Amino acid sequence: MEIAKFIRPRAIDEAFIAVRDQKGFPIGGGGWSRMNSRKIPLAVDLSGLGLRFIRRKGETIEIGAMSTARDIETSDDLRESFGPFFSSTVAHIVGVQLKNMVTLGGTVAGRYGFSDLNTSLLALGARVVLYQDGIYDFETFLNNRKNGPFLLEKVILPADTCRASFQSVRNTRNDFPILNAAASFQSNEWRIAVGARPGAARLAVRAAEMLGGISVPESDLIEHAAEAAANELVFGDDLRADADYRRAVCRTLVSRAVQEAGK
Amino acid sequence: MTIQLNINGKTEIFEIEAGDMLVDVLRDGGHTEVKKGCDTGSCGVCTVLMDGAPILSCACLAAKADGREITTIRGLEEEAEEFARFLAAEGADQCGFCAPGFAVTVIAMKRELVSPTDEDIKHYLAGNLCRCSGYEGQLRAIKKYLEASNA
Numbered sequence: 001m002e003i004a005k006f007i008r009p010r011a012i013d014e015a016f017i018a019v020r021d022q023k024g025f026p027i028g029g030g031g032w033s034r035m036n037s038r039k040i041p042l043a044v045d046l047s048g049l050g051l052r053f054i055r056r057k058g059e060t061i062e063i064g065a066m067s068t069a070r071d072i073e074t075s076d077d078l079r080e081s082f083g084p085f086f087s088s089t090v091a092h093i094v095g096v097q098l099k100n101m102v103t104l105g106g107t108v109a110g111r112y113g114f115s116d117l118n119t120s121l122l123a124l125g126a127r128v129v130l131y132q133d134g135i136y137d138f139e140t141f142l143n144n145r146k147n148g149p150f151l152l153e154k155v156i157l158p159a160d161t162c163r164a165s166f167q168s169v170r171n172t173r174n175d176f177p178i179l180n181a182a183a184s185f186q187s188n189e190w191r192i193a194v195g196a197r198p199g200a201a202r203l204a205v206r207a208a209e210m211l212g213g214i215s216v217p218e219s220d221l222i223e224h225a226a227e228a229a230a231n232e233l234v235f236g237d238d239l240r241a242d243a244d245y246r247r248a249v250c251r252t253l254v255s256r257a258v259q260e261a262g263k
Numbered sequence: 264m265t266i267q268l269n270i271n272g273k274t275e276i277f278e279i280e281a282g283d284m285l286v287d288v289l290r291d292g293g294h295t296e297v298k299k300g301c302d303t304g305s306c307g308v309c310t311v312l313m314d315g316a317p318i319l320s321c322a323c324l325a326a327k328a329d330g331r332e333i334t335t336i337r338g339l340e341e342e343a344e345e346f347a348r349f350l351a352a353e354g355a356d357q358c359g360f361c362a363p364g365f366a367v368t369v370i371a372m373k374r375e376l377v378s379p380t381d382e383d384i385k386h387y388l389a390g391n392l393c394r395c396s397g398y399e400g401q402l403r404a405i406k407k408y409l410e411a412s413n414a
Contacts, residue, residue, distance in 0.1 A: 006264060006281035006326040030324045034284055035303060043281060045327055070316075095390010096368065097310050097319045174389055 001033040001040055008045040012153070016131050018044045019149045026151060028066065028106030031098060046105065051153065054078060061159040065105030065152045069093050069117070072104065081157075082124070085164040089120040089182070094174040105152045111142055111200045114176040118142065119195030120166050121155060122203060123182035129153045142200050162186040165260035167253040168196075171240065178241045179249045181229075183257035188213040192229055192258070194250055198238045204229035207254065216262045226255035266329035270294065271338030279325050285311070286320035289335065296337045298363050300392075307391035310364035311335050317371040319390070336363040342370045349408040355400030357393075365391045369405055373412060381406075 007024070009015040018024035024044035027033075051064040054075045061077055069090040072078060078086045093099050093116075107117050108128060118138075126138040131151040138155070168180035177196040184191050190211040195201030207229035211217050217225070230250040235243040266277050270289070277288050286309045289297045297320055300308030304322035311320045312334035336343055343366045350356040365388070372379065372387045379387065384405055393401065 001282050003281035003324075003326075006324070008326075008329070027324070027327070030327050031304060031319075031322045033282065033324050034322055040282075043324075043326075045324075047327065091386070094305065095307055096371070096387050097307060097317045097390045098304060098322070100313075100316045100318050101322060 001036040001038055003033075003040045003043045005041065006043045006045065008048045010048050012049045012051075012131055012151070015044055015046060015049055016151045018042065019151050023149065026105070026109070028103035028109070029068065029101040031101045031106070046151075051105070053154075056159060059158065059160055061157045063104050063155045063157070065103065065108070065154055067104045068100055069102040069104075069107075070096060070099035072117070073099060077159075081159045082162055082164055085120065085166055085182075085184075089116050089166045092116060092168065092170065092174055092177070104155060108138075108141075108155060109150075109152045111145070113198045113200050114196050115201070116166065116168060116177060116180050116195070119180045119193045119201040120164070120182045121157075122193035122195075122201045123164060123166075123184045123191050124157050124162070125184075125186070125191060127156045129156065139203055142202075158186060160187065163261045163263070165257045167257045167260075169249055169253065176240070179246050179253060181250065181253035181257045183254065183261045185215060185261050188215075190258070192225070192254055194229060194233055194254065197233060197235045197246060198240070199234070199236060202233055204232055204254065206232050211258065217258065219259075222255050222258045222262070223251075225258060226251045229254045264326065266326060268328055268330075269332045271334060277325070281324075281326055283325045284321055285323040285325045285328050285333075288325040289320060289333070294335055294337070296363055297335050298360065300360070300364075305392070306361070306364075307368060307388075308361055308364040310367045310391070312338075312367060312371060315371075315374075317368050334367075336367055339367060339370050342373075343367075346370065346404070346408050349404040349411070350401070353400045353404040353407070355397050355404045357395035357397050361391060361393045365393070365401070369408070373409060378413075379409070 051066040053064040164184035235246040300306040
């Protein structure tokens with residue numbers, strides 16, 4: 001990455017103005033800087049804005065945009081509400097060093113297709129808070145690329161009783177996923193998300209509807225829902241797998257995710 | 264641009280380009296104990312501590328480190344030497360190229376985790392590759408090092 005100018009604002013207003021009015025490029029963890037050949041006139045480092053937090057607020061948990069994957073992996077608040085769901089989600093990020101650098105904000109704002117975390121956030125019904133803009137359902141945020149600059153402040157999760165499971169398949173333990181899937185059962189409702197299709201994560205709405213409000217679905221119903229997920233989602237080809245392979249894997253991952261979340 | 268780093272307890276000033284990576288700034292500044300391996304954020308050879316947490320200096324913009332405390336293997340010399348004795352005893356230090364980054368991560372793990380299991384150790388060190396594939400010996404050395412430290 002070629003960077004002409006680098007600033008580290010101390011206030012979120014200052015950062016937002018730099019991003020909005022000076023076309024500044026927000027820098028979260030900056031982990032892609034070496035591998036990226038973009039020319040950036042102005043890099044805006046968000047690490048001085050106090051956006052690194054994970055905190056319980058009423059019936060929700062808020063995760064600041066600068067929270068790292070390691071923060072998410074080791075958070076007591078997240079483990080209390082979601083069990084090992086988040087630690088299993090970020091487990092495949094290569095090593096503790098990279099987990100100390102990768103930020104929630106960089107992952108969410110990048111809408112990366114390969115992201116494990118975005119799939120899990122989608123399955124939980126997360127909302128994203130864009131500074132001086134508003135609160136958006138994460139599904140809307142992922143589906144509709146927002147026009148113009150924005151600054152992600154935090155992600156809000158519903159923290160009421162929840163069972164969730166994350167599943168993935170990859171060539172090696174720390175490789176990007178060939179496909180990932182997450183399922184959650186919260187407030188008598190199933191949500192199923194599938195990512196690395198290889199596009200960004202999407203909800204399998206019809207599959208989740210098939211499961212209805214059944215907390216512990218029977219095996220046959222799970223298999224039918226997994227089949228529905230594979231049929232309703234769109235898959236593509238890339239160097240890791242083709243669409244047909246991903247569709248076949250989708251059935252298995254969704255089935256496993258629902259079975260595990262249903263325990 | 265000018266940045267200030269506290270490296271192994273000593274403040275140093277650097278003139279850098281905004282896109283320079285930390286590993287290059289450190290090595291050009293004489294800290295050649297920080298090794299450069301894959302240069303793509305994959306192998307862990309370039310690991311340093313930033314404010315006490317292990318990071319990959321080849322994937323970190325030097326500008327982001329401005330004002331931070333950086334600890335290289337040289338700043339951990341006493342602990343690293345102690346750990347190196349366990350590596351040698353297990354025959355786990357072969358070509359030695361991965362050793363600086365590996366030792367930094369092991370020391371960070373020792374400070375962060377209480378009584379880690381084999382799986383905890385493997386998980387924590389997943390980002391440190393050994394091209395000689397001496398992982399079993401390394402695991403034995405780490406366990407004996409931790410046992411001796413806790414004794």
